[in-house]
Amino acid sequence: MEYFKSGLKSVLGAPQPGQQPSGADTVERLIQRVQTSTLLEDRRDACRALKALSKTYRLEVGAHGMDTLCYELVQDRNDSETIGYTLDALCNVLSPETFEEEEERGTDSVGGQFTEIFIKQSQNVTLVLEMLEEFEFHVRWPAVKLLSSMLAHRAREVQELVLTSPMGVSKLMDLLSDSREVIRNDALLLLISLTKGNANIQKIVAFENAFDRLFEVIASEGGLDGGIVVEDCLLLMYNLLRANPSNQNFFKEGSFIQKLTPMLQPGSEDGWAAQRAANCHALLQVLRTLVAPANPAQATSACQQIMRGSGLLGSLSDSLMASGVPADVLTETVCAVAEVMRGCGENQTFFSQVMAPSNPPRPALVVLLMSMVNEKQPLALRCAVLYCFQCFLHRNQDGQAQLAQTLLPATTEQVSGVTSGTLLCGGLFSPDTLTNWFSCVALSHSLVDNPGTKEQLLRVQLAPAEGHPGVHLLPQCLALLQQAQRPQTRLGLLQLLAQWLAHCSAAVGHLLSTPNAVAHLTAVVCDVSEEELVRGLSAFVLGLCVAFNDDAVVSFGRLALVQLINKRIGTEAFLDRVADVTRHEAYAKAAKHPQPTAATVADLLLDHEFCRLLKALENVVARAVAPKPEEVVEQVGSAQYKVLIRQQDEQLAQLSRQLSQVTVERDHLAAQVSQLAAQVAQLRDQNSVLKAAADEGGLQARVAELQQQVAKAAADQEDLLELMDDQEAKLTKYRNRLKQLGEKVEDDDEVEDEVAALTAQVVIN
Amino acid sequence: MSYAYLFKYIIIGDTGVGKSCLLLQFTDKRFQPVHDLTIGVEFGARMITIDGKQIKLQIWDTAGQEAFRSITRSYYRGAAGALLVYDITRRDTFNHLTTWLEDARQHSNSNMVIMLIGNKSDLEGRREVKREEGEAFAREHGLIFMETSAKTAANVEEAFINTAKEVYEKIQEGVFDINNEANGIKIGPQHSPTNPSLPSGGQGGMQGGGCC
Ligand SMILES: Nc1nc2c(ncn2[C@@H]2O[C@H](COP(=O)(O)OP(=O)(O)OP(=O)(O)O)[C@@H](O)[C@H]2O)c(=O)[nH]1
Ligand SMILES: [Mg+2]
Numbered sequence: 001m002e003y004f005k006s007g008l009k010s011v012l013g014a015p016q017p018g019q020q021p022s023g024a025d026t027v028e029r030l031i032q033r034v035q036t037s038t039l040l041e042d043r044r045d046a047c048r049a050l051k052a053l054s055k056t057y058r059l060e061v062g063a064h065g066m067d068t069l070c071y072e073l074v075q076d077r078n079d080s081e082t083i084g085y086t087l088d089a090l091c092n093v094l095s096p097e098t099f100e101e102e103e104e105r106g107t108d109s110v111g112g113q114f115t116e117i118f119i120k121q122s123q124n125v126t127l128v129l130e131m132l133e134e135f136e137f138h139v140r141w142p143a144v145k146l147l148s149s150m151l152a153h154r155a156r157e158v159q160e161l162v163l164t165s166p167m168g169v170s171k172l173m174d175l176l177s178d179s180r181e182v183i184r185n186d187a188l189l190l191l192i193s194l195t196k197g198n199a200n201i202q203k204i205v206a207f208e209n210a211f212d213r214l215f216e217v218i219a220s221e222g223g224l225d226g227g228i229v230v231e232d233c234l235l236l237m238y239n240l241l242r243a244n245p246s247n248q249n250f251f252k253e254g255s256f257i258q259k260l261t262p263m264l265q266p267g268s269e270d271g272w273a274a275q276r277a278a279n280c281h282a283l284l285q286v287l288r289t290l291v292a293p294a295n296p297a298q299a300t301s302a303c304q305q306i307m308r309g310s311g312l313l314g315s316l317s318d319s320l321m322a323s324g325v326p327a328d329v330l331t332e333t334v335c336a337v338a339e340v341m342r343g344c345g346e347n348q349t350f351f352s353q354v355m356a357p358s359n360p361p362r363p364a365l366v367v368l369l370m371s372m373v374n375e376k377q378p379l380a381l382r383c384a385v386l387y388c389f390q391c392f393l394h395r396n397q398d399g400q401a402q403l404a405q406t407l408l409p410a411t412t413e414q415v416s417g418v419t420s421g422t423l424l425c426g427g428l429f430s431p432d433t434l435t436n437w438f439s440c441v442a443l444s445h446s447l448v449d450n451p452g453t454k455e456q457l458l459r460v461q462l463a464p465a466e467g468h469p470g471v472h473l474l475p476q477c478l479a480l481l482q483q484a485q486r487p488q489t490r491l492g493l494l495q496l497l498a499q500w501l502a503h504c505s506a507a508v509g510h511l512l513s514t515p516n517a518v519a520h521l522t523a524v525v526c527d528v529s530e531e532e533l534v535r536g537l538s539a540f541v542l543g544l545c546v547a548f549n550d551d552a553v554v555s556f557g558r559l560a561l562v563q564l565i566n567k568r569i570g571t572e573a574f575l576d577r578v579a580d581v582t583r584h585e586a587y588a589k590a591a592k593h594p595q596p597t598a599a600t601v602a603d604l605l606l607d608h609e610f611c612r613l614l615k616a617l618e619n620v621v622a623r624a625v626a627p628k629p630e631e632v633v634e635q636v637g638s639a640q641y642k643v644l645i646r647q648q649d650e651q652l653a654q655l656s657r658q659l660s661q662v663t664v665e666r667d668h669l670a671a672q673v674s675q676l677a678a679q680v681a682q683l684r685d686q687n688s689v690l691k692a693a694a695d696e697g698g699l700q701a702r703v704a705e706l707q708q709q710v711a712k713a714a715a716d717q718e719d720l721l722e723l724m725d726d727q728e729a730k731l732t733k734y735r736n737r738l739k740q741l742g743e744k745v746e747d748d749d750e751v752e753d754e755v756a757a758l759t760a761q762v763v764i765n
Numbered sequence: 766m767s768y769a770y771l772f773k774y775i776i777i778g779d780t781g782v783g784k785s786c787l788l789l790q791f792t793d794k795r796f797q798p799v800h801d802l803t804i805g806v807e808f809g810a811r812m813i814t815i816d817g818k819q820i821k822l823q824i825w826d827t828a829g830q831e832a833f834r835s836i837t838r839s840y841y842r843g844a845a846g847a848l849l850v851y852d853i854t855r856r857d858t859f860n861h862l863t864t865w866l867e868d869a870r871q872h873s874n875s876n877m878v879i880m881l882i883g884n885k886s887d888l889e890g891r892r893e894v895k896r897e898e899g900e901a902f903a904r905e906h907g908l909i910f911m912e913t914s915a916k917t918a919a920n921v922e923e924a925f926i927n928t929a930k931e932v933y934e935k936i937q938e939g940v941f942d943i944n945n946e947a948n949g950i951k952i953g954p955q956h957s958p959t960n961p962s963l964p965s966g967g968q969g970g971m972q973g974g975g976c977c
Contacts, residue, residue, distance in 0.1 A: 164835045167872075170842060200805045204839045207773075207806075207825060209946055246808040253810035253823065255954075 023103070027053055027060040031068050040079060047072060047085035054092035055099040062093040062114045069093075070118070073127050080136040087131065087142035094118060096152040115153040119161060125150070126165040133171060137180060144175065144186045151193040159198045169194075169201055173208035176217070181229075184217070188232045195239040202240045206247045210240060211256050223263050224279045231275070234282035241289040245299060248290055252299075257306045260287055264315040266322065277326045284332040287312070291339040293594050304344040313340050313347055317354045321364060327378055334368065334384040335595065342391035342594075348399055351392060362418065365392065369423045373439060375432040379598060386438050387595045389420075390609070393445045400446045404456040407473075425462055425473070428480060433488045434601050436480075440492030441596075441607045444499040448609055454504040474500065474507065475514045482520050487531045488604065494537040495610040498544060502613055505550040512545060512553040518561075522568050525577055533605060536581035539574055540614060543621030562625060571626045578618060587611055652741050659734045666727045669720060676717050683710050769818040772932050773825070773949035774925075775840050777865055778850035779858040780829030783884040786915035787850065788826045791925050796916050803828040805836055813926055815933050819953070822925060834868075841872035845941070845949030846880065846928045851899075853883045853912065854891040859898070866906060874948055876940055878931040880909045882924055887914040 030053070033046040050069070054061045061069075069086050076082040092099070095111050118124055128150075131143035150158045162168040172194065175187035191210075195202050214233040221230050240247050251257065263283060290303040307313050316337050319325060325333070341347035354364040371377045372385040393399050406421035427439025446453050461470030471479070474497075481493045500507045511517050524530055524538040542565065551557040556564075565574050581587055584606075590596070591611040598604045683706060776784040785803050789795050792809040807826045812819055825844070827837035841847075849865055851858040862881070869879065883899040896912055903910035909927060913920040935941050936950065943950050 166835075167839060167842065169839055200836050203806050203808070203825075204836070207840055207843060209843075212946075246806070249810070250808045250823070253808075253821075 023053065023057045024060045027057050028064060031065045034065075034068050034072055040076065040082070043072070043076060044079065044082040044085070047082050047089065051085040051089040051092070054089040056101045056103055058093055058099065058102050058110060061089060062110070062117075065089075066093070066114065066117060070121065070124050070127070073124075073131070080134060080139050083131065083134070084136070084138035084142060087128075087139065087146055090118070091142050091146050091149060094146060094149040094153070096149055111149060112153040115150050119150060119154060119157055122161050122164075125158065125161040126168075129162065129165055129168050129171055132175065137183070140175075140178075141183055141186065144183060144190055147172075148186065148190045148193065151190065155193060155196065159194060159201055162194065163198075163200055163204075169204040170208055173205060173210065173213075176210070176213045185229055185232070188217075188229065188236060192232065192236050192239060195236065199244050199246075202244050202247055206240055206250055211237065211251060211254060215256070215259050218263070224276055224283065225273075226279065227275060228278075230279045231282050234279065234286055237286045238282065238289060241286065243289075243292075243294070245296060248295065248299060248303070251290065252303055252306065257287075257290065257303060257312065258310045261310050261312045261315055264312065264319060266319070271324055272326050272329070277329050280329050281332050284329070284336045288336050288339055291342070293339065293342060297343070300342075301344060304340055304342075304347055307340050308344075308347050308350055313337070313350060316340065317351065317364060321354075321356050321367075327381060331378070331381045331384045334381065334388045338384070338388035338391035338595075343395045345396065345398075348392055348396045352399060352402075360417070363420075365389070366418060366420055366423065369420050369442070370418075372442070373423055373427040373430065373435045375430075375435060379434075379601060382434070382438060383596045383598055383604070386442060389442050390445050390594065393448070395449075397450055397452070400448075400450045400453045401456070403446045404453045404460070407460040408456065409461070425460075428477070428493075433486045434604065436484075436489040437492035437604055440477075440489075440496040441610075444496040444607065445609060447496075447499040448613075451504065454500055454507055457500070458506060458510055472510070474510045478511065478514050478517045478520075482516065487534050488602070490534050491537060491605055494534070494541055495607055497541050498537065498610060498613060501541065501544040501548060502617060503548060505548050505552065508545050508548045509550070509552045512549075512556040518542070518545070518556060518564075522564070525569050525574065532580050533584055533586065536577045536579075536584075539569075539577040540581065540617075540621065543574070543578060543625050544617065547617065547620050547624035558624070562627070565625055574625060575622055578614075578621065581606075581614060582618065587614075591615070648741055652738070655734050655738050655741075659731070659738070662727055662731055662734065666724065666731065669724050669727065673717065673720055673724070676713060676720065680710065680713050680717065683713065767819065768812065768821040768953040770933070770936070770943075770953060771821040771823060771951040772845045772929055773823050773843055774846040774848065774928065775837075775844045776824065776826045776848045776850060777837065777869065778829055778848075778882075779852070779855075779861055779865075782829065782850045782852040782855070782858050783915045784829065784848075784850050785826050787848070787882070787884060787913065787921060787924070788824055790915045790918050790921045791824075794918070796918075802830070803833075805833055806840065811925075813929060815926065815929055818933075820929055820933070821953075822929060824925075838868065838872050841869055841877075842874065843947055843949050844873060844877055845932050846878045847873070848880050848882055848924060848928065849908070850882045850884050851894070852885050853894045853896075853899075854885050854888050856893040859883075859894045859902075862902060876935060876948065878909070878928055878935065880911065880924055880928045880931075881906075883910075883912040884915060886912040886919060887917045 027050070030046045030050050034043050034050070037043050037046065047069075050061055050065060069090055072086045073083060076086075093111070094115050097111070125147075128143050128146055131139055132147075134140055134143070147158070162172070172187065172191060176184060176191070178184045178187065191205065195205055214237055218226065218230050218233050221227060221233075224230065241251060260283065264280075287307070291300050291307070293300075316333060320330070320333050320337060337351065341351050352363065352365060355361045356364045356367040358367060368385045368388060372382045372389070374382075393403070403421050406419035407425065424439045424443050427435045428443075430436055430439070443457075447457065457473055460473040462473055462476050463470050477493050477497060481490055481497075484490045484493065497511070501511065521538045521542045525535050525542065527535070542561075545556070546558055546561045546565070549556070549558040549561065565571060569577075586603075586605040590606040590608050594608045596604060596607065776788060778784055780802070781800055785801065785807065786797055788807075788809045789797055792811045803826060805828055809824045809826060810822060811824075812821050814820065825840050827833070827840060847869055849862065849869065851862055853859075866879070869877070881899060881903045883894060883896070899912065900910050902908075909931060911920050911924050911927070913924050915921060932941070932950070936943060941948050941950055943952055
């Protein structure tokens with residue numbers, strides 16, 4: 001507010017003496033006129049003039065005229081022309097733009113500050129929303145623009161105000177059906193900013209049939225070949241679906257996924273117009289929201305099934321292999337394929353069978369990997385391919401095994417040519433360090449949670465050059481690790497090793513029996529001149545050698561290694577090195593999302609799956625390397641106790657459950673018993689009455705019948721009593737067991753007394 | 766999966782009466798013993814068959830908490846059916862029915878079918894609202910009535926299906942204008958209207974200009 005005052009002073013406070021009235025004076029007089037004139041025509045003229053001045057004298061109109069203009073929206077709401085001028089003037093005052101003719105330029109937040117003032121009265125927003133219902137173009141259109149301006153400045157507050165004003169969102173939705181394109185298109189933009197980050201609005205918009213409307217608009221504009229309106233529609237769809245499981249479910253249940261498929265068909269032959277690329281990019285982002293790794297697994301898997309079934313995955317695969325696809329669209333397509341198959345067996349199998357139209361024909365996966373290990377390809381594309389490959393292997397034991405197979409002697413005959421396995425192993429030796437990193441990480445994903453492939457890859461032999469004797473893959477990696485200078489290559493290799501060693505004693509044995517391996521790792525951890533991450537990962541790898549050590553290599557048994565670490569590095573220092581990794585910003589970034597992304601080559605350091613491994617095993621390693629003195633002996637003992645305690649816990653829970661069940665049953669029986677007691681008493685009464693009566697007449701038969709009933713009731717009662725005894729016995733047993741287990745048991749004595757009393761009563765009867 | 770009709774439902778009523786549980790039991794055949802407070806609105810869907818016709822139910826489960834009232838009101842207008850739920854073990858939830866009904870009647874289209882549901886019928890021992898009271902309230906206000914248990918699934922299917930039957934009958938009687946989406950009814954993609962003279966609905970502009 002201070003700003004306005006000083007701004008005004010500079011305009012009003014320095015009048016040129018004796019000259020014609022300044023603009024500010026004119027604005028002042030116009031405002032007066034709107035306030036005081038009794039004639040509609042006068043007010044209308046004044047509003048028209050204010051509108052005309054509202055760019056040049058934006059500050060004055062806003063600072064002095066805001067209240068008047070708002071009041072005018074109420075006062076003359078039936079005169080659409082006046083309302084139109086008023087809204088236009090407000091539009092200029094609140095606009096996020098700076099106008100050329102504006103006198104007092106300087107700060108660009110003028111519109112923001114006026115917006116703040118405007119929305120402070122929440123009924124102002126409601127008023128503007130009501131103006132949307134006015135069909136007149138010169139009312140509806142500025143109302144849309146005014147809302148857009150407010151959202152541009154104060155999204156959060158305006159969203160809440162729209163939500164709380166009755167049917168606010170619904171009114172906006174109706175605009176999408178406006179036949180005047182300008183309004184429809186501006187309404188689209190308005191809805192895009194209105195829905196951003198507000199799940200409640202997103203859901204209402206979806207409820208109001210937004211998806212139907214948007215697909216209609218897209219179709220009428222020519223699908224992906226259409227103009228920027230198509231892109232806007234897709235952006236709005238993206239907003240509605242992103243991180244909104246409820247809307248995603250609605251989209252799936254409404255069979256809208258099936259409507260995406262035909263849109264992906266190849267467009268007009270004359271290549272890729274820039275707008276088509278943008279539209280396609282937006283479409284791919286829409287479909288990725290439905291299968292994002294962060295979504296609930298069940299929801300993602302349902303969408304993945306539909307995407308295969310409806311042919312969407314097929315269309316995506318086709319467009320991957322099509323020629324002339326712009327790089328950013330191709331990259332996004334690779335990511336889309338990745339997520340459509342991530343963790344979904346059928347889709348992974350489907351994609352593994354897609355062939356590229358190359359000569360000779362090769363699997364699409366192999367062709368993709370060829371771009372990944374090709375340093376001439378754009379970085380974003382190479383990252384996307386790594387992601388795609390990772391998603392292909394995610395929870396895909398068959399895919400992992402097949403990759404390992406391509407490297408084993410039986411199948412690596414010359415005829416088979418290039419395979420994903422040979423490409424990746426080749427990549428280990430590339431002079432391009434990023435290629436090394438990509439290849440290591442990709443290979444490491446064939447080992448994730450798969451004991452089989454860990455064993456298989458131990459048997460793989462590589463021939464570094466023609467005629468050389470083969471070297472096993474694991475020692476080869478260690479050799480590369482010792483030769484490599486650049487951190488990226490070394491980090492790649494260390495992550496590959498870590499995945500391999502985790503839960504695999506055989507791999508640990510191979511590493512420990514490779515000459516110099518332990519010495520090298522130890523030296524790196526100790527070397528203060530080394531990169532923090534390299535040291536940390538080396539320490540982690542060494543730690544895995546302790547944790548998964550089965551004492552098969554005599555010189556580096558578990559205890560020997562622990563002592564070595566303690567002596568050479570110091571246990572504390574060693575664990576600090578590992579912890580350094582989890583504190584590194586690269587770790588935070590990679591751990592957040594499975595998709596590897598990088599602005600520059602140097603950004604690629606850690607792999608998401610590796611971060612998960614580190615997190616899962618950090619404590620295991622710590623415990624293995626730094627057992628408390630007594631723990632060494634007692635480790636087994638305490639583990640046994642833990643099992644025992646867990647068993648007892650379970651027993652306890654089960655007994656408590658049984659106890660409460662039995663208590664319920666007993667209460668029920670007690671109720672029945674008292675009911676029967678009452679019945680017996682009643683019958684007895686009847687019986688004595690009848691007995692008395694029987695003397696008088698032939699009621700013997702009736703008496704006999706009743707006596708039978710009594711006998712039966714008594715028998716029933718007997719049974720119930722037995723049952724109750726039974727339950728009591730059980731109860732006591734459970735209670736004792738619970739007591740034995742150390743659980744405090746509330747004594748149910750009161751209830752028991754009651755039951756006893758009841759029982760006694762019944763027996764007496 | 767194609768359908769003959771699509772109906773939109775809303776579920777309304779006080780917090781904790783079991784709205785979300787009813788929906789979950791209907792869509793997933795599961796019961797959720799912990800109160801997982803609904804924030805705003807959640808969506809669920811299921812296909813049912815009426816009169817040999819596939820009918821898709823799209824259901825919006827709303828939050829009963831007062832704080833969400835202005836949000837949930839936005840859903841009345843476009844719904845063909847509403848399940849108004851109270852808890853038979855909590856009289857206050859029954860006492861609030863009048864407010865709910867007024868709210869619904871004010872914001873919805875007049876043909877919306879409302880089913881009154883007394884939920885938690887499995888908790889007979891803690892009942893505070895007699896079945897007869899529910900029946901009387903329903904009769905008085907022209908609602909259909911059922912007691913259900915989202916826990917044991919008793920009457921849950923029936924509640925959703927009977928509401929759909931009522932909507933379906935209203936369509937047959939011509940009460941609902943099925944071409945107006947604001948009624949919460951859509952005709953399935955493969956089931957263009959039997960009357961060939963009806964417009965296909967692709968035409969924009971009609972709705973927007975209507976008011977002038
Ligand atoms: N015994 C029993 N418990 C039920 C039944 N239905 C719901 N509940 C329990 O009642 C509690 C509330 O259920 P919800 O479905 O979450 O309640 P809601 O109406 O959706 O509440 P809001 O989302 O806050 O509006 C939960 O603890 C449920 O387990 C029922 O039929 N029988
Ligand atoms: Mg709920």
